[in-house]
Amino acid sequence: MQPTPEIGPLHISPCWEVVIVGAGPAGALAAHGLANRGVRVLLVEQRLFPRWKVCGACLSPQALAALEAAGLADLVAAQGGQYLERLQLGIAGLVSPIALGAGLVLSRSRLDQALMEAAVAAGATVLTGTRAVLGAAATGLEPNREVVLQKGTARRSVSAKVVLIAAGLTHRAIDDEAEISTSIQPHSRMGAGCVLPGEVAELPPGVLQMAVGHGGYVGLVRIESGEINLACAFDRAMLRSGGGAAVACQKILAEAGFAPLPALKEAAWQLTTALSRRSMPLAGHRLLLLGDAAGYVEPFTGEGMGWALTSSLAALPLVLSGLEHWDGAIETEWRRLHRRWVTQRQRSCRVLAVVLRHPRISWGLHRLAGSFPSVAGSMIGLLQRPALPCSTH
Numbered sequence: 001m002q003p004t005p006e007i008g009p010l011h012i013s014p015c016w017e018v019v020i021v022g023a024g025p026a027g028a029l030a031a032h033g034l035a036n037r038g039v040r041v042l043l044v045e046q047r048l049f050p051r052w053k054v055c056g057a058c059l060s061p062q063a064l065a066a067l068e069a070a071g072l073a074d075l076v077a078a079q080g081g082q083y084l085e086r087l088q089l090g091i092a093g094l095v096s097p098i099a100l101g102a103g104l105v106l107s108r109s110r111l112d113q114a115l116m117e118a119a120v121a122a123g124a125t126v127l128t129g130t131r132a133v134l135g136a137a138a139t140g141l142e143p144n145r146e147v148v149l150q151k152g153t154a155r156r157s158v159s160a161k162v163v164l165i166a167a168g169l170t171h172r173a174i175d176d177e178a179e180i181s182t183s184i185q186p187h188s189r190m191g192a193g194c195v196l197p198g199e200v201a202e203l204p205p206g207v208l209q210m211a212v213g214h215g216g217y218v219g220l221v222r223i224e225s226g227e228i229n230l231a232c233a234f235d236r237a238m239l240r241s242g243g244g245a246a247v248a249c250q251k252i253l254a255e256a257g258f259a260p261l262p263a264l265k266e267a268a269w270q271l272t273t274a275l276s277r278r279s280m281p282l283a284g285h286r287l288l289l290l291g292d293a294a295g296y297v298e299p300f301t302g303e304g305m306g307w308a309l310t311s312s313l314a315a316l317p318l319v320l321s322g323l324e325h326w327d328g329a330i331e332t333e334w335r336r337l338h339r340r341w342v343t344q345r346q347r348s349c350r351v352l353a354v355v356l357r358h359p360r361i362s363w364g365l366h367r368l369a370g371s372f373p374s375v376a377g378s379m380i381g382l383l384q385r386p387a388l389p390c391s392t393h
């Protein structure tokens with residue numbers, strides 16, 4: 001896999017129809033969809049690709065349906081994505097298998113690179129290694145929005161008729177808190193993750209090992225390289241109690257009934273900020289927020305990419321009409337569509353997050369799931385059933 005050739009902010013046109021900040025699944029799919037419809041799109045990403053990011057690397061049926069609707073049905077399999085067949089759920093020493101069957105596993109390095117390449121093939125221009133910050137909307141009547149691009153010491157402003165902020169959890173792409181502010185849910189967990197050498201665990205491909213403990217949970221899955229992708233959500237207190245993510249992870253694995261993992265201490269851990277958060281409002285003048293940048297709920301059900309990709313599909317018709325004429329009705333409609341396609345689907349995840357904080361209840365449910373694994377599999381299938389906005393490639 002070749003890194004994207006670098007071009008700098010000084011070498012690109014100052015005027016765009018759409019500028020998208022962030023080339024994760026939300027930003028890259030939006031860029032792909034708009035470029036396919038003949039829109040002049042600039043996709044700006046602060047990291048150099050391919051890049052790894054903290055994520056369980058499991059694509060839900062919703063995520064796969066969104067890719068299919070975008071005309072990218074084969075993308076995951078072509079990158080070596082593997083079927084997710086079984087969940088091995090461990091709580092309080094009881095480990096039960098639960099059949100899955102409609103998801104795929106692919107590392108974020110490969111997935112995000114492939115989505116970015118699809119956007120480029122559709123005609124989008126991509127700037128990597130470049131940070132983007134939204135300029136102020138002075139009166140809310142301007143025909144364009146300004147975005148400031150910075151790469152090292154090179155800095156330039158570009159303008160766009162519409163700006164999409166798809167910059168993930170921390171989205172430092174909007175400085176003006178009066179325009180968009182983020183509230184973090186009290187006691188929100190923090191994310192952490194790393195990649196381990198394949199030989200550290202006896203984990204067959206297609207099996208997601210999930211350990212649930214008092215201070216959080218840990219998910220492990222074998223990715224296409226043969227390595228183990230590890231992603232966790234921890235209470236802050238657990239992380240602060242000494243030893244950091246490696247020790248917290250080891251404690252949860254032991255409590256759940258899984259074998260300890262060597263090499264956790266030597267692993268190159270990445271941490272996230274608080275996970276459960278919401279941005280308000282979700283739209284502004286010539287501006288929409290997509291994916292995690294709009295809001296996120298901690299990741300137990302592994303649906304974040306599905307929400308992100310669905311939000312991109314749902315936003316496309318609004319962006320196209322906003323290119324013709326922008327008014328407040330578009331902002332209101334985006335709040336409605338986002339509630340319909342994302343916020344409502346996040347509810348079950350929010351409920352699960354609360355249940356998981358009560359070890360007795362989650363242990364009781366787990367015992368039930370262990371006794372009736374096919375019912376548990378069907379329940380998970382029901383929670384993850386795909387549904388999409390009417391938007392086609």
Ligand SMILES: Cc1cc2nc3c(=O)[nH]c(=O)nc-3n(C[C@H](O)[C@H](O)[C@H](O)COP(=O)(O)OP(=O)(O)OC[C@H]3O[C@@H](n4cnc5c(N)ncnc54)[C@H](O)[C@@H]3O)c2cc1C
Nearest residue numbers: 022024025026046056058132167168191291292302304305
């Ligand atoms: C522990 C954990 C486990 C998870 N497991 C799963 C799972 O198994 N399945 C699943 O579907 N989801 C999972 N998720 C959620 C998933 O990772 C996210 O929901 C998904 O990545 C959201 O996509 P996005 O495009 O909105 O944001 P991101 O993927 O975060 O992409 C945002 C991009 O914007 C870039 N960026 C940020 N600021 C700027 C800026 N100012 N200028 C330019 N670029 C910028 C970032 O570098 C990044 O590349 C998990 C999350 C966590 C924390």
